[in-house]
Amino acid sequence: SKKGFIFDLDGVVVDTAKFHFVAWQRLAKSLDINFTEKENEQLKGVSRVRSLEKILEWGNKTIDQETFDEKLVQKNEEYLEMVETLTQDDILPGVHDFLLRLRESEQPIALGSASKNARPILEKLGIIDLFDAIVDGTDVSNAKPDPEVFLQAADLLHMNKRKCVVFEDSIAGIQAANAAGMISIGIGKEENLKEADEVFAGFNEMPADYIDQLLKKEK
Ligand code: G6P
Ligand code: MG
Numbered sequence: 001s002k003k004g005f006i007f008d009l010d011g012v013v014v015d016t017a018k019f020h021f022v023a024w025q026r027l028a029k030s031l032d033i034n035f036t037e038k039e040n041e042q043l044k045g046v047s048r049v050r051s052l053e054k055i056l057e058w059g060n061k062t063i064d065q066e067t068f069d070e071k072l073v074q075k076n077e078e079y080l081e082m083v084e085t086l087t088q089d090d091i092l093p094g095v096h097d098f099l100l101r102l103r104e105s106e107q108p109i110a111l112g113s114a115s116k117n118a119r120p121i122l123e124k125l126g127i128i129d130l131f132d133a134i135v136d137g138t139d140v141s142n143a144k145p146d147p148e149v150f151l152q153a154a155d156l157l158h159m160n161k162r163k164c165v166v167f168e169d170s171i172a173g174i175q176a177a178n179a180a181g182m183i184s185i186g187i188g189k190e191e192n193l194k195e196a197d198e199v200f201a202g203f204n205e206m207p208a209d210y211i212d213q214l215l216k217k218e219k
Contacts, residue, residue: 033059
């Protein structure tokens with residue numbers, strides 16, 4: 001049997017969530033806004049523009065449109081500087097092996113990310129060819145927790161949405177997967193991902209027969 005396997009990028013496939021955090025924190029500081037790790041959890045899976053809107057809301061600040069745009073350009077430049085340092089070693093533990101095993105059993109694989117930097121990052125890591133379909137921040141108009149990104153991925157894989165499994169490290173992403181009617185697997189801390197169908201600290205923590213388990217699993 002087959003299922004569609006849909007992966008978020010940042011914090012699931014590769015350890016870039018920490019770079020986003022550092023860059024947002026610098027941006028917040030430049031606006032005299034205190035920005036906590038707990039608030040950062042709320043930004044995971046959220047688009048660039050929406051993230052800055054939220055930071056401003058939390059800090060009770062307003063800025064003009066020009067400054068808003070400049071801040072986002074600067075945030076992305078700083079983020080991309082950190083991304084430059086990425087190597088295959090930054091693929092999160094167990095992910096590469098998991099992808100290879102999926103390919104071996106000819107399971108359809110997609111990326112479902114809010115990032116506009118997704119394609120170059122996958123290329124840099126040398127794993128872009130492992131994905132049959134890529135849906136990223138340049139393809140969708142409704143950000144997670146809206147299910148659009150995952151529904152598009154299912155369509156591209158020609159898989160029924162009920163036959164898809166989503167791997168996500170963000171609250172918004174788990175909500176998006178659930179809203180799509182897909183099996184949601186949280187990657188990270190249980191306390192942050194309570195709405196997920198199952199949670200693992202990482203792919204290296206999954207049982208050896210987990211792919212078979214997922215193929216049998218119903219939402
Ligand atoms: C992902 C990350 C977010 C990031 C968003 C947009 O969802 O979890 O932290 O803000 O993508 O990424 P981008 O690379 O386009 O700024
Ligand atoms: Mg993520």
